[in-house]
Amino acid sequence: MKRTLENIENQFETFQILNEEGEVVNEAAMPELSDDELKELMHRMVFTRILDQRYMALTRQGRLGFYAPTAGQEASQLGTQYALEKEDWILPGYRDVPQLIWQGLPLYKAFLFSRGHYEGNQMPEGMNALSPQIIIGAQYTQAAGVAIGLKKRGKKSVAITYTGDGGTSQGDFYEGINFAGAYNAPAIFVVQNNRFAISVPVEKQTAARTLAQKAVAAGIEGIQVDGMDVLAVYAATKQARERAVNGEGPTLIETLTYRYGPHTTAGDDPTRYRTDDLDNEWEKKDPLVRFRKFLEAKGLWSEEEENKVIEDAKEQVKAAIKEADNTPKQKVTDLMENMYEKMPAHLEEQYAEYKEKESK
Amino acid sequence: MAQMTMIQAITDALRTELKNDENVLVFGEDVGQNGGVFRATEGLQAEFGEDRVFDTPLAESGIAAMALGLALEGYRPVPEIQFFGFVYEAMDAISGQIARIRYRSGGTQSAPITIRSPFGGGVHTPELHADSLEGLVAQQPGLKVVIPSTPYDAKGLLISSLRDNDPVVFLEHMKLYRSFREEVPEEEYTVEIGKAEVRREGTDVTLIAYGAMVHSSLKAAEELEKEGISAEVIDLRTVMPIDIDTIVESVKKTGRVVVIQEAQKQAGMASYIVTEIQERAILHLEAPVLRVAAPDTVYAFTQAEEVWLPGYNDIIEKAKQVINF
Numbered sequence: 197m198k199r200t201l202e203n204i205e206n207q208f209e210t211f212q213i214l215n216e217e218g219e220v221v222n223e224a225a226m227p228e229l230s231d232d233e234l235k236e237l238m239h240r241m242v243f244t245r246i247l248d249q250r251y252m253a254l255t256r257q258g259r260l261g262f263y264a265p266t267a268g269q270e271a272s273q274l275g276t277q278y279a280l281e282k283e284d285w286i287l288p289g290y291r292d293v294p295q296l297i298w299q300g301l302p303l304y305k306a307f308l309f310s311r312g313h314y315e316g317n318q319m320p321e322g323m324n325a326l327s328p329q330i331i332i333g334a335q336y337t338q339a340a341g342v343a344i345g346l347k348k349r350g351k352k353s354v355a356i357t358y359t360g361d362g363g364t365s366q367g368d369f370y371e372g373i374n375f376a377g378a379y380n381a382p383a384i385f386v387v388q389n390n391r392f393a394i395s396v397p398v399e400k401q402t403a404a405r406t407l408a409q410k411a412v413a414a415g416i417e418g419i420q421v422d423g424m425d426v427l428a429v430y431a432a433t434k435q436a437r438e439r440a441v442n443g444e445g446p447t448l449i450e451t452l453t454y455r456y457g458p459h460t461t462a463g464d465d466p467t468r469y470r471t472d473d474l475d476n477e478w479e480k481k482d483p484l485v486r487f488r489k490f491l492e493a494k495g496l497w498s499e500e501e502e503n504k505v506i507e508d509a510k511e512q513v514k515a516a517i518k519e520a521d522n523t524p525k526q527k528v529t530d531l532m533e534n535m536y537e538k539m540p541a542h543l544e545e546q547y548a549e550y551k552e553k554e555s556k
Numbered sequence: 557m558a559q560m561t562m563i564q565a566i567t568d569a570l571r572t573e574l575k576n577d578e579n580v581l582v583f584g585e586d587v588g589q590n591g592g593v594f595r596a597t598e599g600l601q602a603e604f605g606e607d608r609v610f611d612t613p614l615a616e617s618g619i620a621a622m623a624l625g626l627a628l629e630g631y632r633p634v635p636e637i638q639f640f641g642f643v644y645e646a647m648d649a650i651s652g653q654i655a656r657i658r659y660r661s662g663g664t665q666s667a668p669i670t671i672r673s674p675f676g677g678g679v680h681t682p683e684l685h686a687d688s689l690e691g692l693v694a695q696q697p698g699l700k701v702v703i704p705s706t707p708y709d710a711k712g713l714l715i716s717s718l719r720d721n722d723p724v725v726f727l728e729h730m731k732l733y734r735s736f737r738e739e740v741p742e743e744e745y746t747v748e749i750g751k752a753e754v755r756r757e758g759t760d761v762t763l764i765a766y767g768a769m770v771h772s773s774l775k776a777a778e779e780l781e782k783e784g785i786s787a788e789v790i791d792l793r794t795v796m797p798i799d800i801d802t803i804v805e806s807v808k809k810t811g812r813v814v815v816i817q818e819a820q821k822q823a824g825m826a827s828y829i830v831t832e833i834q835e836r837a838i839l840h841l842e843a844p845v846l847r848v849a850a851p852d853t854v855y856a857f858t859q860a861e862e863v864w865l866p867g868y869n870d871i872i873e874k875a876k877q878v879i880n881f
Contacts (some may be wrong), residue, residue, distance in 0.1 A: 216775055235744075265693070270729050285628070314660075314662035317660055317661050317662050317664075318661065318662040318663075318664045319661070319664060319665075324628075326628075327660060327661065328666070331648055331652055331653070334621065334649070334652065334653055337617060337618050337621030337622065337625075337649065338621045338622075338624050338625045338628075338653065339625065340618065340621070340622055340625060340627075341621055341622035341623065341624055341627075341628070342625035342627015342628050343625070343628060344622060344625065344626060345625055345626045345628065345630070345631055346629060348607065348626075348629070349629060349630075349632075355625070367617060368617055368618075368648075370619065371613075371615045371618035371621075372615055372618070372621075374613060374615070374618070375612070375613055375615070375618045375622060378613050437776045437842065499621055516599055516611055522689025531659065533663065534658055534659045534661075534662055534663040534696075535658065535659055535697060535698060536658065537658075537666065537720075537721040540700070540750055540797035541799075541800065541801075542797050542798070542800070543797075
């Protein structure tokens with residue numbers, strides 16, 4: 197075969213199971229999920245959509261701080277997470293709070309992370325995860341390290357990490373997948389391609405026509421998935437996980453997705469760089485709409501059930517915000533205590549000063 | 557006891573801890589079969605296996621970040637950055653990530669990592685091999701920065717660094733690797749991080765130094781002695797945190813201080829030390845605290861090292877200035 201760009205790109209055709217109408221277009225690739233599991237996936241997607249709406253509202257009210265909207269990416273975020281086991285490591289980016297929540301991070305802690313409180317970053321005992329990474333790319337090289345560690349320990353688990361389309365331009369993105377490849381480490385690298393890095397469209401990040409093909413540079417498997425199709429995302433991740441724990445190395449998964457909201461709630465206005473046409477085109481691909489159709493056709497989902505999830509989500513958000521409100525305020529001495537195992541003399545001196553201030 | 561060079565003492569410390577703790581992992585560019593570009597890890601892969609001592613791809617950011625990932629899985633990584641001039645590639649991993657992990661996780665995660673790296677001038681290296689960049693890492697809360705000047709200290713401090721449950725940047729001066737031998741115990745021992753050592757007692761002026769400048773200071777002290785000036789030489793050994801008690805005690809005795817570093821005047825640790833002294837002991841000072849440092853240019857082209865690097869003559873000159881103030 198002649199080596200052309202086209203030949204390379206042809207090896208990364210979009211993997212899809214459900215089309216926009218909720219019809220199965222790739223029966224052979226259907227993952228084995230029970231009716232309850234299918235319903236649980238829908239439950240989580242609806243819950244997370246409501247959570248996003250509540251996050252936006254609470255941020256506007258000043259009751260939450262930093263937030264990177266997730267609406268549109270439910271299939272991509274939750275489909276990957278649903279394929280994980282409890283002992284797997286998650287190294288999330290800043291938009292990947294939902295994965296942490298479904299892996300076991302209490303909602304009030306997610307809210308504390310948003311507000312900027314250290315307790316929001318304290319993962320529950322037994323949950324293998326880092327708090328959301330702000331430095332784009334850093335989670336990739338760290339995930340390679342975790343995966344190498346898992347391999348050395350002989351554990352049958354994986355490290356999964358997430359970045360966006362813009363993040364694929366970072367050096368750490370490449371180093372991460374390349375290290376994991378060189379050590380044949382059990383890592384799953386997810387690129388959530390939502391087409392924009394703040395205002396910069398993916399076409400300005402690279403001339404490569406897929407992001408999945410970047411796996412070639414590391415000599416690892418790469419796959420492009422319809423990121424609005426939760427079954428395809430789940431199936432691709434499940435397969436990558438199986439390969440990884442069987443010692444067959446890392447996989448790069450590109451999910452083609454979209455964020456309906458702004459980049460973050462910190463003043464970004466997507467109407468400056470996105471057209472209504474583009475928004476409308478992607479709204480037709482909504483992961484909830486197509487999965488709802490799929491489940492309804494199987495008699496597994498009803499409006500009543502959906503409303504129950506919505507009410508439950510709102511209640512849980514209310515309770516979590518209350519719990520976050522009740523969390524004691526941070527003191528400088530708390531911050532100092534978390535710096536080192538044993539405080540060095542210079543910090544001990546400052547600790548005494550602040551201890552006195554705090555006692556007044 | 558055995559006569560060892562600093563590089564041998566370093567290898568000995570690594571061997572000691574590889575033996576003591578199966579979680580210790582040594583890795584970096586060419587540290588495996590090759591035994592390191594300076595032979596610091598010679599024989600370690602043969603003795604402990606490729607699973608414990610191994611080569612990495614050529615990417616400093618990846619190496620340092622990999623250390624953090626391994627630490628999360630309970631390992632005690634000892635990555636090597638081949639020359640500290642290459643630390644810029646790994647700055648986020650070290651200062652942005654490793655240094656912050658305990659704090660950002662609210663004390664639930666930690667990074668017992670020792671980053672070893674050679675630096676230092678006087679051995680005619682090419683560009684960006686010899687630069688003194690300890691000041692950069694010393695400014696990052698969460699890191700400790702250790703710079704030994706003798707084989708004995710190198711072994712004891714490196715063992716302490718590897719056993720520390722927080723990250724340590726361990727900087728090895730290339731000129732000191734094989735410049736002299738010293739009695740080094742064959743058994744394990746530690747030298748406490750954050751503690752300075754008075755290398756020479758004196759009463760007229762305190763010379764505070766670290767790295768290769770300790771030896772220049774000792775030579776300057778000998779020369780000063782001939783002129784009837786008694787200089788006390790303090791080897792900091794750890795540049796963050798600084799052993800302020802030992803410094804202040806000496807200042808109270810002599811009343812005069814020169815702080816000596818190989819780094820440029822705008823870099824290094826000297827300014828920090830001067831500030832600490834004036835905050836804590838100004839009433840004991842008979843003269844301003846002066847600094848010996850390199851000029852504020854980019855590190856010298858190889859052939860200009862001799863005229864550019866601070867030497868013992870510069871120390872003698874500054875010492876006399878504070879004496880005659």
